[in-house]
Amino acid sequence: MESSFGKHILAEYFECECTYLDSEGAIRNLMLEAASKIGATIVGDIFHHFSPQGVTGVVVIAESHLAIHTWPEFRYASVDLFTCGNRVDPWIGFEYLKEELRSRKWVSKEIIRGIAEEEFVSSAYGKKGASG
Amino acid sequence: MESSFGKHILAEYFECECTYLDSEGAIRNLMLEAASKIGATIVGDIFHHFSPQGVTGVVVIAESHLAIHTWPEFRYASVDLFTCGNRVDPWIGFEYLKEELRSRKWVSKEIIRGIAEEEFVSSAYGKKGASG
Numbered sequence: 001m002e003s004s005f006g007k008h009i010l011a012e013y014f015e016c017e018c019t020y021l022d023s024e025g026a027i028r029n030l031m032l033e034a035a036s037k038i039g040a041t042i043v044g045d046i047f048h049h050f051s052p053q054g055v056t057g058v059v060v061i062a063e064s065h066l067a068i069h070t071w072p073e074f075r076y077a078s079v080d081l082f083t084c085g086n087r088v089d090p091w092i093g094f095e096y097l098k099e100e101l102r103s104r105k106w107v108s109k110e111i112i113r114g115i116a117e118e119e120f121v122s123s124a125y126g127k128k129g130a131s132g
Numbered sequence: 133m134e135s136s137f138g139k140h141i142l143a144e145y146f147e148c149e150c151t152y153l154d155s156e157g158a159i160r161n162l163m164l165e166a167a168s169k170i171g172a173t174i175v176g177d178i179f180h181h182f183s184p185q186g187v188t189g190v191v192v193i194a195e196s197h198l199a200i201h202t203w204p205e206f207r208y209a210s211v212d213l214f215t216c217g218n219r220v221d222p223w224i225g226f227e228y229l230k231e232e233l234r235s236r237k238w239v240s241k242e243i244i245r246g247i248a249e250e251e252f253v254s255s256a257y258g259k260k261g262a263s264g
Contacts, residue, residue, distance in 0.1 A: 005203065005210065010140065012246055044178045046192055058190045058197055060178055065188065069196055069216075071137065071246075078137065078245045080212070084201075109243070113210045114144055114203075 005114030006064055006084035009094050013077045017102035021072040024049040028057055030100055031068055034093040035059045040066075040083065063088050077101055082113065104128045137246030138196055138216035141226050145209045149234035153204040156181040160189055162232055163200055166225040167191045172198075172215065195220050209233055214245065236260045 020026035028047045035042050040061035047057035053073060059066040064082040071077070079097055081090035098106055105127045152158035160179045167174050172193035179189035185205060191198040196214040203209070211229055213222035230238055237259045 005201075005208070008142065010243060010245070043180045043188070046176045046178045046190065048175045048192055050194070056175070056192055056196065058178070058192060058199070060180055060188055060190060062182070064201055065190055065199055067190070067197055067199070067214075069137075069214075076137070076246060078214075080214075082199075082201075082210075082212075107247075111142060111241070113142070114208060115239075 004112045006082055006112075007090055008064075008080065008082040008111045008113050009090045010109045010111065011079040011081070011094055011097070012107040013079065013098060013101050013103035014075070014106060015104035016075045016077055017104065018100065021070045021075065021077060021101075022049075022053045022055065024055050024057070027055045027068060027070060030097070031057055031059050031066055034081075034096050035061055035066055037096050038081070038083065038090055038093040039088045066093065077103075084113075098126075136244045138214055138244075139222055140196075140212065140214040140243045140245050141222045142241045142243065143211040143213070143226055143229070144239040145211065145230060145233050145235035146207070146238060147236035148207045148209055149236065150232065153202040153207065153209060153233075154181075154185050154187065156187050156189070159187045159200060159202060162229070163189055163191050163198055166213075166228050167193055167198055169228050170213070170215065170222055170225040171220045198225065209235075216245075230258075 043060045045059045055070045063084045067080040069078045081093045083090045175192045177191045187202045195216045199212040201210045213225045215222045
């Protein structure tokens with residue numbers, strides 16, 4: 001068995017100042033662009049707008065998947081960037097989304113998938129500016 | 133803001149003895165059934181079979197998403213069960229999939245999504261039988 005199968009970044013974007021957290025079309029475009037930026041091969045996607053608000057969507061890629069769930073009322077989005085192989089870098093997608101969502105506070109966690117050991121988590125926390 | 137938004141179980145199923153890890157139709161049925169068992173509301177799904185082998189799929193649910201990626205050649209499947217709200221229990225899905233995939237060794241990790249603190253990971257490791 002390979003030593004691992006993939007990297008999975010779990011990102012929490014708080015205090016998002018972008019204006020389109022509730023737009024299915026805009027969030028879909030954003031996630032497709034993120035997939036493109038990390039160099040992934042897009043296999044398909046599915047997005048859904050909830051009533052009264054919120055968008056959920058997944059981009060299936062040959063290298064695994066990207067997922068987003070937004071809570072516009074809390075200016076929050078949770079994002080998963082799960083990629084396999086060394087050809088793509090999910091951290092490019094993490095940075096891209098952080099900028100585009102205009103998140104002022106975020107948490108990222110990288111988990112190595114496909115191994116049985118305990119030591120496979122690393123975390124990072126960030127905050128933008130003095131008022132964030 | 134709410135104290136958290138959801139529970140996310142990351143599961144690694146090793147040594148899967150089921151015979152259908154490479155069947156898109158069977159894996160799709162399995163994941164739809166898992167969504168149903170945990171009490172989720174299914175919004176849509178997307179599945180894909182890779183050449184020469186492997187299945188990827190996501191079930192989008194009103195409560196977030198379930199995802200699976202299989203590597204039949206390694207008898208391995210990675211699964212995500214991300215659910216929001218108290219109405220559904222992703223651990224029912226975890227147990228169901230463990231049994232159906234006939235996994236002899238597994239790792240599960242529960243991550244609380246939507247909080248900024250560091251203490252949001254718990255892990256468990258399991259192995260079936262003496263020969264597993």
